[in-house]
Amino acid sequence: MMKKTKRILALTLTACSLLSLTACSGGKASETPTTEKQAAGETTAAEKTETAKGEGKREKLVISTYLADAAQVAVREKYIDGPLQEAFPDVDIEIKMYNDRQSLQVEVAGGGGPDILDLDGPTDVAEFAKADRVLALDDYAAKYGWQDMFYDWAYDSCFYNEKLFSLPTSFEGMVIYYNMDVMEENGWKKPETKDELITLMKEMKGKGIIPLSFGNSNYQGAVDWLYSTFTSCYAGPDVLRKALTGEGKFTDPKLTASIQTMVDWWTEGWLGDNASQSITNEDMMAFFAEGRAAMMINGTWASNQLNTTYPDCNWDSEMMPKDPEIGSILPFATGGGYSINANSKNPDLAAEVLNFLFTSMDRHYASINEAGYQPYPLKDFDISKLEGMDPKMFDQYQLLMDAQTNNQIGFCSWTFYPSDMRVYMNENVDSMFLGVLSVDDFMNKSQEYLDAALASGTAPVLPE
CATH class of the missing domain: 3.40.190.10 (Periplasmic binding protein-like II)
Structure with missing residues (x-):
């Protein structure tokens, strides 16, 4: 892989790429469905959070991103950090910045790294998947109905060796x-x-x-x-x-x-x-x-x-x-891919956070309308929600939607x-x-x- 990626460049150039900030935490995802876990006496992500809270501890989720200036961080805080903290008040959410992709890769390879990895699209995710450094998300996809949420072309591109390893973060x-x-x-x-x-x-x-x-x-x-x-x-x-x-x-x-x-x-x-x-x-x-x-x-x-x-x-x-x-x-x-680090200690909570990001649509529309973020490739995306925004930006989003509708x-x-x-x-x-x-x-x-x-x-x- 090249030393720099399109996503790294985009993050240094525009605030819109900062949409790729998420949160997550660890370990390998169990193949046992949540209902079976409960029957077996195992705890869910939410139950673990409540237990930690009762013990005076707080869950921590670490999110990867690349270096950004103060203005970009301010935008991110408004549309990503703040909404996440409001939705998960009992979780400490850290946004960890990396100079480049290589430093992130080295940390993950060493057994550490953020819980949710913001990677450079399916080709980048494939490299991590090849090395068993990200988790297969198929069980979470079934739980949250992710397959039905995304456009087929974007969702299908996130598979590697017939397993889902990421979710598409933008439509470009x-x-x-x-x-x-x-x-x-x-x-x-x-x-x-x-x-x-x-x-x-x-x-x-x-x-x-x-x-x-x-x-x-x-x-x-x-x-x-x-x-x-x-x-x-x-x-x-x-x-x-x-x-x-x-x-x-x-x-x-x-x-x-x-x-x-x-x-x-x-x-x-x-x-x-x-x-x-x-x-x-x-x-x-x-x-x-x-x-x-x-x-x-x-x-x-x-x-x-x-x-x-x-x-x-x-x-x-x-x-x-x-x-x-x-x-x-x-x-x-797709402009990038959210993956869950194989080293994460709480992948269930990580998946819950990812699901929030893709289902909090008022937040998402506001981030596009007010900050020029790229839209998620969601089937329920309603371009009429963007009317009134910068007309050139609106026309460009319409161009994307029309090309998709017309199979271009x-x-x-x-x-x-x-x-x-x-x-x-x-x-x-x-x-x-x-x-x-x-x-x-x-x-x-x-x-x-x-x-x-x-x-x-x-x-x-x-x-x-």
Whole structure:
């Protein structure tokens, strides 16, 4: 796995990623249902809490998150910490911050770590599950009815070796952003097709404007935003699904051509101005917001930062300009995954806390409406509850909902690609950009990792 993940980056960039804060505590989950435990004289999580209270002790739940500034912590306290403490008044809830994913992984591997782990989506969770560091949640899912709560595509992606190891923490996707001031000043219209986009990028480049802002010098893995978009939108989700499920191959000519298109756009200077390896993610956002670049391929999570850091930026977002043979596609992902640490001493209480987070809908709607958090992928999510919020943010959420309704779903790597395959791809896209690695060699090696995952049964589940 790369040293930094998309979720780590998002946490440093926007308050919305801080939605991934939860609480939990320990030990291996018993396969005995709660009613049978009671019959056998065993105590439930709530009973343990009451016992501890009577003995003058308090349960403690530790929640993992990554470093955040004071403003982000204040938002988190309003929408996560406070509601949790109110719902669980007899539990001490600690939010423990980590510098990076590696420090969290080391602590868990050493037999410790927080009770609830906020991880970087299904591919990240799979690494912990492979090492038996997180608990299977199937019994809790049956108890709380989680399968019926989530969209199938998001819930199914949380399985590893046919067991549920996480719950999806947000509903996000890849879109193209337009700086509308730059577009209007130059008389440019938003392109509707891939060919129109290419024509527009040539004109932008000729005027000294970076067509597509991109930089990954402080987060190499940001390239997965790109290849997730190009494979989904310009090879097509049907071809990609067949490759990822083993019905086809990742070396399919259409998938190879989509990666070649990405490399060609970088080589032309349309994507990252031939300098993405020396441009930070923060610079990428600044170039776009300040008009040095006219467009940007980024996730829906970036909208909150644009509104908070660059309030004067007149931006809009859409699905990528389409290939007419494929149609408009929006690559989907879950933004993270809540897992229960295998070292936790009270997994029952941890699961109870997770269930609260996903069922306290008034809190959830307020966090989206007032703080720009990404929505949970819940079937009962009602977008009308967001009316009156920032119109650009509302339009973006509507875009996600419409894409789902119209089956225009593509597949982001951090949710639907095998973890080892994704690691290889993230670490080697820059080599293709710089001409050190051929596209064919990149695709062949990626296929090897995919084959291994399919053979071992560890490839993520894809929606039909």
